[in-house]
Amino acid sequence: MWEILLxxxxxxxxxxxxxxxxxxxxxxxxxxxxNDSWRKARLYWSAGAGVLSFLLSWLFGGxxxxxxxxxxxxxxxxxxxxxxxxxxxxxTKEHIFLFIIPLAITSLFITLLSEDEFKxxxxxxxxxxxxxxxxxxxxxxxxxxxxxxxxARWGVQ
Amino acid sequence: xxxxKLIYSSSISSVLAVTFVTIITIFAELNAPLKNWLKALTGxxxxxxxxxxxxxxxxxxxxxxxxxxxxxxxxxxxxxxxxVVTTIMGSFALFVFYLGHHLGWY
Numbered sequence: 001m002w003e004i005l006l007x008x009x010x011x012x013x014x015x016x017x018x019x020x021x022x023x024x025x026x027x028x029x030x031x032x033x034x035n036d037s038w039r040k041a042r043l044y045w046s047a048g049a050g051v052l053s054f055l056l057s058w059l060f061g062g063x064x065x066x067x068x069x070x071x072x073x074x075x076x077x078x079x080x081x082x083x084x085x086x087x088x089x090x091x092t093k094e095h096i097f098l099f100i101i102p103l104a105i106t107s108l109f110i111t112l113l114s115e116d117e118f119k120x121x122x123x124x125x126x127x128x129x130x131x132x133x134x135x136x137x138x139x140x141x142x143x144x145x146x147x148x149x150x151x152a153r154w155g156v157q
Numbered sequence: 158x159x160x161x162k163l164i165y166s167s168s169i170s171s172v173l174a175v176t177f178v179t180i181i182t183i184f185a186e187l188n189a190p191l192k193n194w195l196k197a198l199t200g201x202x203x204x205x206x207x208x209x210x211x212x213x214x215x216x217x218x219x220x221x222x223x224x225x226x227x228x229x230x231x232x233x234x235x236x237x238x239x240x241v242v243t244t245i246m247g248s249f250a251l252f253v254f255y256l257g258h259h260l261g262w263y
Binding site: 094099109113117123 | 160164234
């Protein structure tokens with residue numbers, strides 16, 4: 001069981017799947033905030049699902065990165081036609097990923113507010129930008145991951 | 158639990174964590190002993206940065222939560238904007254740094 005779960009394709013798949021769930025959850029959260037209805041359960045569960053998904057994506061992706069990427073994938077990319085895919089894209093991606101968790105947790109804490117508390121703080125606009133930033137960083141990181149995979153797959157031809 | 162203080166302390170701690178990751182990443186690329194120390198800490202420099210940033214975020218959130226006074230809407234509004242700006246600047250700084258590093262600007 002563990003052998004399958006910790007194999008390279010499954011780790012990459014789980015890393016990507018949880019990242020997509022996290023992005024979707026934060027886009028759902030964005031819609032809830034914009035909606036002005038302040039339905040606490042929906043806000044809380046969308047933000048909570050987002051935080052949990054980003055944490056799991058970090059753990060699965062991190063395990064793959066530390067265990068396999070450096071020894072197997074990085075040398076192929078650096079020896080291929082697009083070494084910049086590691087030197088610029090991967091190096092940036094792996095560190096920007098670390099920004100997401102604190103931002104997502106901060107968004108989750110805001111969903112704990114009551115509707116009256118939220119409205120009195122006048123933070124709707126900045127919260128929407130923060131939530132867009134979390135989802136946007138997730139999307140940019142996903143695109144970067146695609147470039148890195150493509151460089152490993154086709155960069156030697 | 159004081160929700161305003163929790164949001165305020167989490168926002169400031171996010172700024173600290175993002176700034177920490179950005180600065181230590183750039184410094185470690187330019188300073189081999191620092192990068193080796195990060196590697197030795199957990200076996201991989203990236204793991205060390207991740208663990209340290211989460212520890213920093215958690216400890217700073219707890220400390221600021223208990224130390225902060227007179228947290229109001231304006232303070233929360235300003236710190237949330239600081240989180241947004243710091244994250245954009247940190248992301249841009251890391252990208253430009255690695256771009257320059259690859260192109261041999263320094």
